[in-house]
Amino acid sequence: DIQMTQSPSALSASVGDRVTITCRASQHVHVWLAWYQQKPGRAPYLLISQASNLETGVPSRFSGSGSATEFTLTISSLQPDDCATYFCQQYNSYPPTFGGGTKVEI
Amino acid sequence: QVQLVESGGGVVQPGESLRLSCVGSGFAFTNFAMHWVRQTPAKGLEWVAVISYSGANTNYAESVKGRSIISRDNTKNTMSLQIKSLRHEDTAVYYCARSSDQVGGEPFDYWGQGVLVTVSS
Numbered sequence: 382d383i384q385m386t387q388s389p390s391a392l393s394a395s396v397g398d399r400v401t402i403t404c405r406a407s408q409h410v411h412v413w414l415a416w417y418q419q420k421p422g423r424a425p426y427l428l429i430s431q432a433s434n435l436e437t438g439v440p441s442r443f444s445g446s447g448s449a450t451e452f453t454l455t456i457s458s459l460q461p462d463d464c465a466t467y468f469c470q471q472y473n474s475y476p477p478t479f480g481g482g483t484k485v486e487i
Numbered sequence: 488q489v490q491l492v493e494s495g496g497g498v499v500q501p502g503e504s505l506r507l508s509c510v511g512s513g514f515a516f517t518n519f520a521m522h523w524v525r526q527t528p529a530k531g532l533e534w535v536a537v538i539s540y541s542g543a544n545t546n547y548a549e550s551v552k553g554r555s556i557i558s559r560d561n562t563k564n565t566m567s568l569q570i571k572s573l574r575h576e577d578t579a580v581y582y583c584a585r586s587s588d589q590v591g592g593e594p595f596d597y598w599g600q601g602v603l604v605t606v607s608s
Contacts, residue, residue, distance in 0.1 A: 415594035424582055424598035425532070436596070468532060472594055476548050479532040 383408045383471050387480035394487065400456040402483045404469035409449050413473035416445055416454045419482075420465045428467075429454065461487060489513040489597045491583050496602030504571045509583030509599055516564040517541075520591035523557065523568045525579035526601070535581070536568060537591035544590065550576075573606045580604075 384407035412432040417425035429445040442457045469480040495507040523535040536557040559566040584595035
């Protein structure tokens with residue numbers, strides 16, 4: 382199985398800060414990487430697919446980049462509503478696997 | 488709007504079986520592969536199983552392979568997961584999730600609200 386490692390596991394930032402989360406894959410996954418946001422008590426919500434494609438309705442302050450084994454999720458200007466845990470997921474090969482999550486606090 | 492609603496969770500004893508169901512609405516259920524994904528605080532998110540749009544193809548995580556069956560009834564917009572010989576480590580919130588394609592090779596674009604399964608004696 383492909384192991385997905387996220388860093389940091391948690392971060393605290395201020396409103397308006399630029400926040401970057403890193404996701405590393407143990408094997409090459411091309412651009413087949415997704416990012417999800419999860420708020421407490423809620424299901425994950427798809428933000429980005431194919432490493433950098435923003436899903437419809439996702440605010441433009443979110444962006445994704447990377448390929449192969451290293452990927453980043455960036456929030457350009459952190460908002461209070463962005464307090465959540467963020468997960469990466471590879472879908473290059475079965476089984477699909479997730480990172481351990483990054484909890485973002487303000 | 489797309490909705491996925493799970494049911495069937497609860498407390499079960501080790502060794503027992505459980506059947507989870509997921510009803511989809513607001514989209515053409517027959518056109519999409521469907522997954523089960525589970526989550527625990529300790530292990531995080533873990534993919535469990537997938538079934539293709541027609542039901543012809545399925546795949547399972549090693550952790551449940553051989554004791555689980557995923558199925559779907561497109562006439563009722565319903566997908567199910569039966570897990571036998573439940574273990575303590577099967578305790579989790581189980582989500583059904585839609586794949587954004589027919590065969591399960593794309594991300595999960597919609598999720599249900601989740602259902603808690605607790606395996607305990």
